[in-house]
Amino acid sequence: MKRLRLAAGLLTLLLQVAPAFAVSDPSELLSNPAMEARAEAIGSHLRCLVCQNESIEASDAGLARDIRAIIRQQVVAGRTDKQITAYMVQRYGSFILLEPPFEPLTVLLWGSPVIALLLGAMIALLAFRRQRREAATIAPAPLSPAEKARLEALLRS
Amino acid sequence: MSAQVPQKSVLGRRLLLGAPLAVLALVGGGWALMLRRMAGGNFDPHSLPSQLIGKKVPDFSLPGLDGGVAMTGAELQNPGRPMLVNFFASWCVPCLEDAPMLNKLAKNGLPIWGITYKDKQADTQRFLSQNGNPYARIAVDQPGRVAIDWGVYGVPETYLIDAAGLVHWRFAGALTQRVVDEDLTPLLRRIGA
Numbered sequence: 001m002k003r004l005r006l007a008a009g010l011l012t013l014l015l016q017v018a019p020a021f022a023v024s025d026p027s028e029l030l031s032n033p034a035m036e037a038r039a040e041a042i043g044s045h046l047r048c049l050v051c052q053n054e055s056i057e058a059s060d061a062g063l064a065r066d067i068r069a070i071i072r073q074q075v076v077a078g079r080t081d082k083q084i085t086a087y088m089v090q091r092y093g094s095f096i097l098l099e100p101p102f103e104p105l106t107v108l109l110w111g112s113p114v115i116a117l118l119l120g121a122m123i124a125l126l127a128f129r130r131q132r133r134e135a136a137t138i139a140p141a142p143l144s145p146a147e148k149a150r151l152e153a154l155l156r157s
Numbered sequence: 158m159s160a161q162v163p164q165k166s167v168l169g170r171r172l173l174l175g176a177p178l179a180v181l182a183l184v185g186g187g188w189a190l191m192l193r194r195m196a197g198g199n200f201d202p203h204s205l206p207s208q209l210i211g212k213k214v215p216d217f218s219l220p221g222l223d224g225g226v227a228m229t230g231a232e233l234q235n236p237g238r239p240m241l242v243n244f245f246a247s248w249c250v251p252c253l254e255d256a257p258m259l260n261k262l263a264k265n266g267l268p269i270w271g272i273t274y275k276d277k278q279a280d281t282q283r284f285l286s287q288n289g290n291p292y293a294r295i296a297v298d299q300p301g302r303v304a305i306d307w308g309v310y311g312v313p314e315t316y317l318i319d320a321a322g323l324v325h326w327r328f329a330g331a332l333t334q335r336v337v338d339e340d341l342t343p344l345l346r347r348i349g350a
Contacts, residue, residue, distance in 0.1 A: 049311075062275065062301070063301070063305075066300075066302070066305060067305070070302075070305070090208060091208060091305060091306060091307075091308045092308050092310070093205065093208050093308075
């Protein structure tokens with residue numbers, strides 16, 4: 001019981017750890033917490049173009065810091081999340097979005113689960129049909145005279 | 158009871174054996190091509206496509222280096238002849254590698270305008286005196302905001318602009334002989350330099 005409680009405690013502790021943001025300079029943060037939260041939400045969906053596997057919010061690269069500042073300026077200026085994201089995409093392309101949108105270039109990416117499913121269904125169907133065809137064509141060998149005699153004996157009894 | 162399993166034809170068997178080998182050869186060939194292009198600088202798996210390709214240079218206005226002539230987007234939106242715009246900085250190591258090729262291109266008559274990215278002007282001057290100055294004009298982007306409008310994600314970056322100010326090509330990193338021969342020169346020929 002004690003152990004279980006310890007594990008539960010550890011788990012809640014782990015879950016409570018806030019995502020690590022790289023904002024190292026407190027002066028970067030907006031004083032309005034709601035606006036700051038919005039800016040962080042926008043930035044955490046944008047890819048840092050220098051490190052490429054971190055978000056703008058998580059990166060300490062100079063360019064990421066500049067883009068964080070631009071996001072905050074635009075949040076203060078009253079632009080919507082969509083407008084700010086579009087501003088970034090216009091400059092850096094949809095690569096800056098950590099979640100790729102559905103567009104011609106990403107059809108294969110988003111379509112791959114469907115393609116895999118269809119491929120699997122096709123293989124299963126082909127295998128099933130082959131099995132059925134084989135079962136139909138492979139007729140059992142005719143009974144030998146001894147087997148026939150035994151069958152008759154069994155039926156008669 | 159003897160099961161009559163249908164036999165695959167000899168050709169079918171050969172195809173089945175050959176298919177993995179063919180796939181392997183294809184992947185290997187593609188890999189070799191990729192490595193060759195990576196070594197030559199034509200291909201960088203981390204490079205991003207520029208959003209400016211096929212568009213006009215964005216509007217901007219930047220002060221010139223050490224009180225020199227200011228640079229504006231309007232000038233580059235109608236330069237009258239193809240030219241390069243190069244974002245660089247004295248603190249950037251690949252810019253050192255980039256300098257000899259830019260000097261060579263400038264000597265061959267291709268106009269190159271430079272924009273320094275987050276650099277101190279004294280450092281830029283020292284960099285130019287040590288590595289040569291291929292730039293016809295130099296502007297200073299100390300805050301790096303104009304660079305963001307261009308979609309710059311690192312220095313050096315080189316943009317090829319045609320006579321009407323359309324961006325045709327962006328190269329991130331130091332220009333190599335192979336990049337110039339295989340990418341830049343054919344493009345310049347096509348847009349009529």
